Amino acid sequence: MLLLRFVVLPATLFSAKPHQEAKVVREMAKPMRYAGMTACRECHADEYDAKLKAQHRTIGCENCHGPALVHVADKTDKSAFPPKHRDREFCLGCHGYVSSRPNGFPQVDGGKHNQGKRCVSCHDPHDPTPPETPKDCSGCHGRIARIKAVSTHAQLACNECHQVSEQHFKDPRSALPSKPQMRQACASCHDSASKAPKDADASLKRVDFKAHGRTYVCWECHYAHLPEGPK
Ligand code: HEC
Ligand code: HEC
Ligand code: HEC
Ligand code: HEC
Ligand code: HEC
Ligand code: HEC
Ligand code: HEC
Ligand code: HEC
Known part of the structure; x- marks a missing residue:
């Protein structure tokens, strides 16, 4: 039994440690792709400062622009310019209506909210505060508004x-x-x-x-x- 346990059968059968070690080695061998947000500040101070003060402050530049280490290493290489996603679908990935999103998270109905127009034509992606404040509670409490709309309290105003x-x-x-x-x-x-x-x-x-x-x-x-x- 002892021979079987310690000599014949591989250690990976009994412990997660060898797997974890192999995983670390595997990940370390991959090339770096992300530069990190502070790397962008040097050359794009306008976007950096605008974002830092606004609602997108918690989102990294490369969350939207993709990994940009190559671009930071060589800013003149046009083929490595980070993409700018200007389509509606890109913003709706985070802001489309999904009932499980947290209370108060700004969500819009892509089929209704200024349909056909690009989001970036009204919202600056680095400071997305809308040109005017939402008129309705459903702009941010979509889940609650939708639940109430089909309840016996449908006629009651939120206030x-x-x-x-x-x-x-x-x-x-x-x-x-x-x-x-x-x-x-x-x-x-x-x-x-x-x-x-x-x-x-x-x-x-x-x-x-x-x-x-x-x-x-x-x-x-x-x-x-x-x-x-x-x-
Ligand atoms: C060493 C300077 C430098 C750094 C650091 C840098 N950039 Fe740039 N970036 C440039 C230059 C130069 C251009 C091209 C000229 C322009 O449009 O401003 C550019 C263009 C861009 C563009 C526009 C591409 C286009 O098609 O118009 C994006 C988006 C961008 N950079 C994102 C980033 C992000 C994200 C980071 C941080 C990870 C970053 N940059 C770091 C210098 C830099
Ligand atoms: C929420 C997503 C998002 C984040 C976060 C974001 N960007 Fe952008 N950025 C965009 C979009 C979308 C555009 C294209 C806007 C347009 O063309 O009107 C853009 C455009 C740019 C441009 C080109 C500006 C121009 O005049 O053409 C630069 C440079 C840039 N971003 C850098 C940054 C940097 C640096 C950060 C981090 C400090 C950052 N972005 C964070 C979405 C984002
Ligand atoms: C990675 C997810 C993500 C993406 C992509 C994203 N956002 Fe946001 N957005 C957020 C977060 C997080 C907040 C802050 C919500 C909060 O404070 O509760 C926010 C806030 C906002 C707000 C509310 C601003 C206010 O003053 O109330 C608007 C409008 C907005 N984003 C528009 C956009 C537009 C337009 C795009 C596409 C260019 C976009 N967002 C892309 C995550 C995202
Ligand atoms: C024609 C201009 C326009 C376009 C295009 C537009 N918006 Fe808006 N957006 C506004 C205005 C004005 C408000 C505030 C009034 C309201 O709620 O309707 C707003 C409100 C919002 C809010 C809620 C604001 C908050 O403070 O919580 C979000 C989220 C948002 N927009 C995201 C988007 C996204 C994502 C797109 C693209 C799919 C988009 N917008 C396209 C003008 C626009
Ligand atoms: C610009 C987006 C926005 C609009 C518009 C908005 N809310 Fe909120 N609301 C929030 C956020 C964000 C929170 C905080 C959520 C959290 O911290 O869990 C919140 C929280 C609340 C809370 C909970 C307070 C607590 O102590 O838990 C109530 C109640 C509420 N809002 C009612 C309303 C009503 C009613 C309206 C319309 C008259 C409205 N809100 C319009 C974003 C908004
Ligand atoms: C311990 C749980 C509980 C609490 C607390 C409670 N309810 Fe109810 N309520 C019920 C149940 C169960 C029913 C359905 C059975 C019934 O008619 O008694 C009901 C029924 C009702 C109805 C419908 C009565 C009808 O004739 O069909 C109303 C209106 C109502 N509740 C209002 C209230 C109000 C207002 C309060 C606070 C003062 C309250 N309830 C507190 C459990 C509760
Ligand atoms: C301004 C008036 C108003 C207020 C305040 C109000 N309700 Fe109602 N409620 C209504 C109306 C109108 C209906 C639908 C018609 C009916 O049930 O007779 C209703 C329906 C209900 C029902 C469903 C009864 C059924 O059909 O089974 C319950 C339960 C209830 N309310 C509970 C509450 C509770 C709990 C509160 C306090 C948080 C509350 N209501 C506050 C007006 C009100
Ligand atoms: C009949 C009274 C009534 C109406 C109408 C009403 N609420 Fe509430 N709301 C409550 C009560 C009661 C709570 C729970 C308080 C608690 O748990 O301490 C609550 C809680 C909330 C919360 C905190 C998060 C949660 O889900 O518990 C938010 C946000 C909120 N309401 C928004 C709204 C919005 C937006 C509307 C209109 C679409 C609305 N409410 C209409 C009575 C109401």
């Missing part, structure tokens, strides 16, 4: 439950809107003891706030943007 300042449209994270804190936020329309709003539809469903859902806040059971729950 019925959230107070939103102008600043939130310009620099969203610096001025977050309010969110309902207590069950009273839903009382005006759903408390059977409440008469307001006076002009409310008689068919509006009301519950006894003292008994229904005990003392939990309503949105522990009802997602406010789809309160009836998924069908």
Whole structure:
């Protein structure tokens, strides 16, 4: 048994270490292709400075322009000029609507948002802040807007439950809107003891706030943007 374990069978059967070592050697042997963002600063200070202050600050130059080490080594070689992707599909790869993208990530519907025109004709890729701020919450909260649009709360405006300042449209994270804190936020329309709003539809469903859902806040059971729950 011992002979089999230590002499006959190869060590790679028992440990991941030889595999890891081989992988490192393999990767090290590959030629370098990326120069890194700071390398671009020397010659493209305008693009570098613009990007650093703007929303694309977290994205490396070579994320969009591709590996550019060859270009940095020889700036006169025209055949090695990094590509400039000016097609819509390129931007939509990150900004097209995908429901799993994080809350507030700016997304647009490629079929609707200024269709047929190049994104770069309005947005500077190094400082993409739009020429005017989005008019609608769905510009950045597409997922929530779409869920709500097919719910029983479809007719309710977002600001019925959230107070939103102008600043939130310009620099969203610096001025977050309010969110309902207590069950009273839903009382005006759903408390059977409440008469307001006076002009409310008689068919509006009301519950006894003292008994229904005990003392939990309503949105522990009802997602406010789809309160009836998924069908
Ligand atoms: C040593 C100077 C130098 C460095 C470093 C450098 N570039 Fe350039 N780059 C140039 C010159 C010169 C040109 C061609 C003239 C022009 O259009 O400005 C150019 C052109 C470009 C173009 C436009 C190509 C075209 O078709 O118009 C892009 C994109 C570009 N560089 C990206 C980068 C990126 C990304 C980096 C960093 C990884 C980088 N450059 C680093 C000098 C440099
Ligand atoms: C979000 C993607 C993106 C990032 C990040 C990005 N670029 Fe660009 N860049 C573009 C696009 C798209 C164009 C073409 C714009 C056009 O032709 O209108 C471009 C054009 C350029 C040009 C040519 C400018 C000209 O006048 O023709 C240079 C140089 C350049 N970028 C350098 C950089 C450098 C340096 C960085 C990093 C500091 C960088 N880019 C980061 C997308 C990007
Ligand atoms: C690699 C992914 C990636 C690519 C490619 C990309 N972006 Fe972005 N974009 C981002 C990120 C990340 C942010 C910052 C989002 C945030 O702050 O939450 C952003 C922000 C933006 C914003 C919001 C600016 C604001 O003021 O609210 C616009 C508009 C935008 N990008 C347009 C573009 C355009 C046009 C292109 C194509 C030239 C492009 N993006 C390519 C990742 C990308
Ligand atoms: C005709 C000019 C124009 C074109 C072309 C255009 N946009 Fe916009 N974009 C705007 C304006 C104006 C706004 C702000 C108002 C709004 O939401 O409609 C905006 C808003 C945005 C936002 C949300 C802004 C934010 O702060 O979160 C994103 C993301 C965006 N655009 C990406 C793109 C992408 C990607 C393309 C190409 C597929 C594109 N845009 C093409 C003008 C344009
Ligand atoms: C320019 C893009 C943009 C627009 C337009 C926008 N938001 Fe936001 N919103 C964000 C971002 C980014 C966050 C932060 C997300 C995070 O940190 O998880 C956010 C967060 C929020 C939050 C959560 C606050 C918290 O404490 O968690 C609410 C509620 C909200 N927005 C409501 C709205 C409403 C209602 C509108 C329309 C009147 C709107 N937003 C328009 C980008 C935007
Ligand atoms: C019926 C009231 C109501 C309406 C209408 C409403 N919300 Fe909300 N919203 C809530 C409640 C309640 C929460 C959850 C608060 C918590 O979890 O602390 C919430 C949470 C959020 C959050 C935080 C992230 C999340 O998913 O929990 C965002 C962003 C948001 N709402 C945006 C919007 C937007 C955009 C609209 C309009 C399209 C909208 N809301 C309409 C009640 C509402
Ligand atoms: C401005 C009035 C208003 C507010 C505030 C409001 N709702 Fe509603 N709600 C409605 C309307 C209108 C309907 C759809 C018609 C109906 O169900 O009678 C509805 C439907 C519902 C339903 C679905 C009832 C069914 O058909 O099964 C639930 C659950 C619900 N709301 C929960 C909430 C919760 C939780 C809150 C607080 C975060 C809230 N609502 C805030 C007006 C409101
Ligand atoms: C512990 C979970 C829970 C909590 C908390 C809760 N609900 Fe409900 N709610 C339910 C369930 C389950 C139903 C469907 C069964 C029923 O009719 O009792 C429902 C039904 C409803 C209905 C529809 C009633 C009808 O006649 O069809 C409304 C409106 C409603 N809830 C509003 C609220 C409001 C407003 C709050 C906060 C005060 C709240 N709920 C808190 C679980 C909860």
